[in-house]
Amino acid sequence: MKKLYGIGTGPGDKELLTIKAVKKIQGASVVFAPSNKDKNIALDTVEEYIQYKKVILLDFPMGKVTEKDYINAAQIIYTEIPEGEYGVYLTIxxxxxxxxxxxxxxKLDKNKIQVEIIPGISSFVLGAAQSKIPLTVKGDKFLLMDEFQENMLDNIDTLCILKTMKDKEKILDILENKGFSYAYIKRVSLKDEKILTKKDEIIKDKDYLSFIIGRRKADD
Ligand SMILES: C[S@@+](CC[C@H](N)C(=O)[O-])C[C@H]1O[C@@H](n2cnc3c(N)ncnc32)[C@H](O)[C@@H]1O
Structure with a gap:
């Protein structure tokens, strides 16, 4: 049987890769990653463990991915992994x-290919650490979203909004009105990491690799 490992490469800092991820990448016959128009952070993070392995970049047009794109990607993955061996699919x-x-x-046929997942440190988990904004303490409710929805905020203590390219001003206005303090964290763990708390600076920034953490309670 063939096998695919979904590997979380963490937010970009090579030292935040897990030992398990490194070992699986080193033993893989083929490495898959989504193709990006500029830098591929997942591939960059693990480059020293890939060396001369076959790398296949799969195309997912940003904002326009269709069901067919995922079916095609699954087909390529299945075809490219040799029988009895395994491949790794890298994600940030x-x-x-x-x-x-x-x-x-x-989209993968579970009768023909096994799938296992090796978790990675998520960007917002590192963001909480870098900004020292706790995500939860006892009794708290935490909300993670990639599309801002005001009507979800009423019983929430902390929230994290990924993919904050659009509507930042509106989001920050609403957070302020509802009593949240916030930080905008960009390129966490990369050399140009920044934590911004001033509204005008946050609104001006246009980095895809960014998110907002908001917290309503006074920290204890
Ligand atoms: C497609 S999602 C992938 C999320 C990823 N699987 C994770 O666990 O962090 C892409 C979003 O993740 C966030 N992200 C990923 N890496 C980041 C980084 N190094 N710094 C800031 N945000 C990051 C950004 O909000 C970005 O728009």
């Missing part, structure tokens, strides 16, 4: 959090 952060891996995994 964790594979189970807003990742193309989830859709691909669902």
């Amino acid at each position: 952060g964790d594979p189970m959090i807003y990742s193309t891996f989830i859709y691909i995994m669902e």
